[in-house]
Amino acid sequence: MQSKWIWYRGDYEIYHGLKLHERRREFGVEIPAFWSQPTVYPTVTFSKSFECERDGYVRILGCGSGYVNFDGWKKFRLGQDIFFGPGKHAMEIKITNLFGLPCIYAESDTVCTDRSWLVSDNTCEFINAGDNPAYTDPSVTPENFPFSYRRIYPVSSKAFGEGMLYDFGRETFAELFIENSVDNAGLTVYFGESAEEATDPENAYLFEHLEGMMSYRLSSRAFRYVYIPDKLAASLKLSAYYEFVQLEDIGSFECDDKLINDVWKTCAYTFHLCSREFFIDGIKRDRWVWSGDAYQSYMINDYLFHDNDITRRTITLLLGKPPYKQHINTINDYSLYLICGVWDYYFSSGDADFVKFIMPRVKALYDFIVSRTDERGYIVARPGDWIFIDWADLDKDGAMAAEQMLLYKTMKAMSRLSSVCGEDGSAYDASAGVLYDAIQRDFWRPERGAYVDCADSGREIVGRHTNVLALMCGVADAEKTELIVEKVLKNDEIPHITTPYFGFYELDALCGCGQLEYAVEQLRSYWGGMLKLGATSIWEQYLPHEKGAEHYAMYGMKFGRSLCHAWGAGPVYLLGKYFLGVKATSVGAATFEVRPQTGGLEKIMGTVPLNGGYVYVEYENGKLKVYTDKDGGTLVLGNKKLALVKDETLVVDISLHDAV
């Protein structure tokens, strides 16, 4: 019997989301997130009935002010010992916390706090409380996020200007610790993801002025380099506390190309750095939770940690609470990705309990989305909307095909999620059917074998974004898919996508239609290109034609580019899904297939997590080995299907280069 801290389910994420979104700093200016944010319920009621056979006691600890109502109308203070005899008992705890997260913890020989308790926002709707295995210690409340810390040291330092430049060896996110200062000396510390940034006080994105103490442990920041332009710097002792979440790499990948192996490792490290309270976009900037970025992180997570908790946390925060007055992150497509992400999460995890909890909020968001469609049922720009899709120069003069395709996928997700909750989702299917026909009618161009970006504008542009989304969203039937693959995806006259955000979807689509050699080429040139320039984490963007510090500029700032961005970690997903070839084929990976492909590599080996289990795949010299600790696997080799047996290694002599 182990008590855990409990709270109003979902409010833990909202509380830590508020804290996270307040922490962005840029050139000494605090930049809170610009979208509307939900709040925790400040006053809640916890309730529990139990029965015991002997005498017992309970003491309720809490964050906030409140009281315990035990067996009726007797009121006890928080922290007060309550003694009781054998029999049936009922407890109700009312607590209010204006400045934090209302939560409680029971110390008792008889009853423990956990998600079996009920909780309400002081209305008559009770739900199961939220808890988390990280919070079993009564002295560590859920107002603290359970980060781990590891002491790290500069790998080198050198004199620079008047002061010293320290190199921590690779990109990190850590609390800088400065010792041996002089208490009346003022210091300024400049952080840099690059040495150029750290040593450019005018343009460094992050800096801090210090004064009055002998040692300083600073707020956690993204950096590799630290520059202190002061004579005093030489006598300082610098180290840092690397701040991270305990997430285990289950996924792995190795092949015969060291560069690709390094790419995988750097991607995995990048993804660790960006997987924190939630999936964030990057660790220097914005350090915010964006639904579009997060959607890709859900995909990568499934091939690296397969940590369901961080995906649930991220979805819960992004959804916030009704009433919805704007799109998620203000972006129409991000609302759609979020609902699709709830279905994908369910498919990946089989976690129906979470779906049932979150579904009222999902429905409210869906209703908001649909309430703003036009007379054709199309998503169009309404006041406050940001029709994004990508930074690329897309034809947005009217209803975009891309938005409608995502809406179609969302409607299908709503239908399936309804089934998970035991509800009839046929109305969503009916809406999806109508929208499907409208999309074909208004955007499909048979003569071009492709969808156009926008029909209203008359410009009739066929671009990759729209057609990649058509495949992703299930809008194109088999015949149209074949045409899109030929006429768009494999057609070099249609320019490739240049942003890494959407480039991830393009690569996914290309791999999905067998273009693994293109992916290998991209791994070597795009990701490998960054590594050759010394990257220790994957950048927000890489443009091979840029030179030197040009690589660090973005959004009009000399060092505005993030050098550690989650979406750059896509290769972890691509290598696991298409090379090792592992893919769940039913909810919670109850069944899955393994369809290894080399893409021209000589040797591939690695592991893919599968919702509590994993698959190991190794191929070299015409010998394929597949091991899994899970039931339900099928090895697919061309037209041949071989059942995988749990806890056994299947060895097949086959040349993957010929067979697939």
Next chain:
Amino acid sequence: MQSKWIWYRGDYEIYHGLKLHERRREFGVEIPAFWSQPTVYPTVTFSKSFECERDGYVRILGCGSGYVNFDGWKKFRLGQDIFFGPGKHAMEIKITNLFGLPCIYAESDTVCTDRSWLVSDNTCEFINAGDNPAYTDPSVTPENFPFSYRRIYPVSSKAFGEGMLYDFGRETFAELFIENSVDNAGLTVYFGESAEEATDPENAYLFEHLEGMMSYRLSSRAFRYVYIPDKLAASLKLSAYYEFVQLEDIGSFECDDKLINDVWKTCAYTFHLCSREFFIDGIKRDRWVWSGDAYQSYMINDYLFHDNDITRRTITLLLGKPPYKQHINTINDYSLYLICGVWDYYFSSGDADFVKFIMPRVKALYDFIVSRTDERGYIVARPGDWIFIDWADLDKDGAMAAEQMLLYKTMKAMSRLSSVCGEDGSAYDASAGVLYDAIQRDFWRPERGAYVDCADSGREIVGRHTNVLALMCGVADAEKTELIVEKVLKNDEIPHITTPYFGFYELDALCGCGQLEYAVEQLRSYWGGMLKLGATSIWEQYLPHEKGAEHYAMYGMKFGRSLCHAWGAGPVYLLGKYFLGVKATSVGAATFEVRPQTGGLEKIMGTVPLNGGYVYVEYENGKLKVYTDKDGGTLVLGNKKLALVKDETLVVDISLHDAV
């Protein structure tokens, strides 16, 4: 040009409401309010455009983290000086405050912060910011409520048991200040509204344990007596800081009966004590904001302070924010009183600006109310509802007439409020018409000349509550009103209401039909009765048959009764409205009538506030004097109407005993 702190309008009230509702303490246990509470928007955007003819500067101070975007994309820190030249400028300030009230203040030679600024909750809906004349000082933020303090001292002290009992002379609400303690001594301080309470450590409602300091300034509490059961008490120096809001008594009343004069003064003092951040029910318990109690306070306020700000604050807090998931204070009738109160506030103040601000919330609450009516359109008990009306033993087995009458009044209020906002309210009138007919059909009993409390139960009880509400809510036509007055109000066989809460409405109705002698008798026996027992403020309840400390018991607690309760201040309203006879007859008191009546008193004189102006009335020995500083007044003497002239005294020789 004077800057004021500004915030998201309405959030100031919500912030201070959260703080207030967290502060109740009972026998050392913290008792937060049990209903659901709204929260402030944690992230907001302020916006302002201005033009200037010469160079200027501005520095934005704020509570929270955020930045100033000046003339485009240049971002400044809060507190940073921004210099600008002549011309057009635009500022946008984004601020987030997780633990308080996001608000800003401009220090500038050119532009000041006030309600002309726009503010949004980071959606694209901007409204005018909130401000208040109390917040012009940059160092005093609106996170502090602008209480005033006055030092007060005990009027006597005496040894009691081991320690000392201090008497502050009358009921007060103050921060006790204890000096001359010994730092290693532990003290316990017991507060009492009565000496019996203070000296009964087992049963005193409020107490505090102190230790470790030489002097203590405690949180503000309700008390008259303080008991410290310790030998050390004799050497202590006690005083207190009376905490109050600066509210000016405009209303006054005097007559030839000293007891009634004392009743009026004690009522006024009681009302001062209960008029704080908001109108609260009582100062010891609950110290919460209840919509039913507040509704009566709005009425009394109009006859004492006529302070529009405190009524606005109270309405704003009680309404909170959509979505509504429960009734106000969980009570169906309290939701209805709240909407009626918005109309009454408008009628009293003419403040259309406030109505336009609050109307979206009012509509959402109304929709919630109507969404829970039954197939007859009647309010019935739904899960989580508290059908209250009064503590009395009422027939609640089915739809109660009282709730439907209040709903009718609410529908009429919605229609009128819609007009104030320039919207068509005819749908509300139509609903009201249908409900009116249903009420007559189901609840009126022509043979009894009265409405029954409940039709569903079959018990056919005719009570005063229902029939008083019928008059208050405009449900009874002239003919029915006459019957109700005869068959119910003036019928001593129908027992009088025994609770002071609803008794106020009964007295109002009785005075409205001319029963002033009954009111005078009640003033002498009920209110006078308390004073004769030594009351220095008006109690929550007074039952003449009780003896000694029985008067202090309630809700199963020996000292559970509040000895300072707002609803007890009703005589201020009754004496002003029916004796001095002053009543607004159009919105904002643009017109008003004065219809003095003596109720058998020899002499009456006093003042009634009239939304920025006032009326003075004096009658003695057949001479009536009326003075007003406002246009629009009419003196009504029986069938005779005399115009009052602003700034002139009208003198009429008349015997009020004969004439009316």
